[in-house]
Amino acid sequence: MLLEKQTRERNNEMLLKAVFDSEAKIEGLIKTKNVITEFVEKNEAYVFLGKKEDFSREVWNSFLDSFIPSMKRSYQLDILSFETPSYKLEDIIYDLYIKYDYIKADLFSHRKKESDENKVSLTIWNNANRCFAEVYEKAKLISSLVNFARDLQTTPPNICNSEWMAKKVEEKAKSFENVEVKVLDKKAIEKHGMNLLLSVNKGSMFEPRVVVLSYNGDSSSKERTSLIGKGITFDSGGYSLKPAKSMVGMKYDMSGAAIVSAVVFALSALGVKRNVSAVLAITDNRVNGDANLPDSVWKSMNGKSVEINNTDAEGRLVMVDAMTYAIRELKSTDLIDVATLTGAIVVALGNTYTGVWSTNDSKWEKLEKASKVAGEKIWRMPIDAEFAKGIKKSSVADLRNVDYSGLGGSNSAMMFLNEFNEGVDHIHIDIAGTANVGDSCTGVMVKTLVEYLK
Template structure:
């Protein structure tokens, strides 16, 4: 684990950065990110290449290296500073990576874990960066809250349990208003789409609403709407074989928007922000949702179900209407593991983004860049909504069965429920987890979006 101190204690190995063309010891391995140890002197150096080329983009690899050392080190942070990379940025990235890699994420393995190595980081300018470090810690701990929810197995993390866990966490902060709506309250709101997905479940649906009002003089309000499918069997359009594995992560959108509010409640930005979590599982029983069924959404539009495995957009649609009509959202941002198609387009590298507003997209892009998260904008075009508007019995079908542009047609379905508000959608199906590891992606971006408001 990492600890920040003001000066070396000389009781551990001291690690410093060295760059090309400096007076290097002949025994130093001049290969980027490789550490050379001098045992007799209790000293080590890490080679970082050309000093003029060392950039923020190098910090992820560097931070990983420093958080995975095989002994306890004391790192001279000041030796890493260059004209291109400031002390506060370096310190924040190292802290973030260390907290991320060493997070206590759900795990019930019975084998004993190896002893953790401590990482001491010292700088003579510690007081100058203390506030930045505190903010970074708040954000990364919120990321880890999302990751822990993501990792929790679905036999534990059902809709009722998840709602209570979120409430318990965010209720710690008096400036966050938390409301949990049960099935009867959801029925009173006529949220037919959320209820239709829940029909196959033994657990009640939940709508969790978290509100933060940091600028009461402004009418601007951004609401994050998160997909909270705690397990997705596909319903009667059931998933087959390995396709059902990893479906505990289908609640990632809800976990992420809740975690963003968890950080926002501590950082107190001058912004009005809320989160709406639409939570249920998508199971199969004798009364589960059926293909060809028709349901009425909270905003009155009717939807014909042509694929029960396209349930995420249904619960999001009702969540969006709640955000607009009950919370007076001016900007609505949906976050969801929505489509497998986004993996074909962007792999596990980029989060897919869609927006009806160039300004809202620009704000998201800027926030993501600041927090070192990768987003890629894809188009919203009426050509991709032609099929979903061809139902002979309802206003919309829930899936475009042409097989073309699946992520875009899903976003176009959501756009049908945006009314006249600025709308953006983040498809995290490829980035929410990688290699069975929960990533808590986009928490940092959503928090930064709120922090950037003036």
């Protein structure tokens, strides 16, 4: 199926129009929401969308989710018929392109592809006498980078190891001339004292990598936002081994790193006047004869010591060394981390909302507004010293990496990260429930973070 660019001409395909409850006076129309009624003799079809005042991005996306994969014939969209006072044409067209590219993305697969002999097309009939070229170009850019992240997410761990992923991101960066790339190998990571990251990597047959992407969009400013991405290419749990069922899908544990790289590339392409970096901490978490042991104590790049009481809480370890690098080496004034960090957030928010913690109220409010524009659901979680008590009970180190009380696990994880932000404004985004839903990877938060930072 092909989504063709807009045309001002009426073609020979069946014309698909929106019809709302107040307008539904067409004889033979099926008044069931999102259902299409075709009038073959007129070469016209109508989709019933309910009340006009209720038509929104959510309703539109719901229709497209069923419509695009099930198309058996070509249509031309009477796009003007979908516009309402509260949902403008520019947004409708933008969301259509984003959704189409999301559904039809060509992601990693070794499955034999079926031949598509009966190709159908969807054409936008731009009968509004307005130009939407800029909308189209932006949608194609954002969707291509969401799908870049999704392609990395879906690549299996026997291919997507730390060294491979670092090369893929480095290669992608070459497409953006104003993005600087620095890749730290194991020796460089050791030189920086990133011992928590190295401790997680001890069980791996591949070297760790830290990929640093920098976009300098405002030379007059000393402010820099750094995005920290968790890049665990596979998480077995280490010696705190996951059950077999829980290990399936752990290839998605590198989602944060994929997502933040896509955000920096998008901001660069859009020419945003802001200085933004991404620090990707990449390794896997495996078991071998030298793997990290529970009860081990390691000194972080920050200088704080950490007792390992659960090797399956490895994400926070690699993240805090990356945070310290961003603060001390990149002079970051603002931190946003993105990680598939805790199972506890999935219990709390399921696959529907992404959990967010923010040390700054106004930045949370701005992020919440951005998420609504992007059509991604987020929920603010609490920051409270009570959640830090369990991680401060070590008798041999400054911190433990896990609070074994079993209470507020995602909040105590944030408090662990909070110990390393050095007073810099910090937003923590836990995408454990939303990075993938079953076998479907989402590239979640790319759109929201681009909207927030643009």
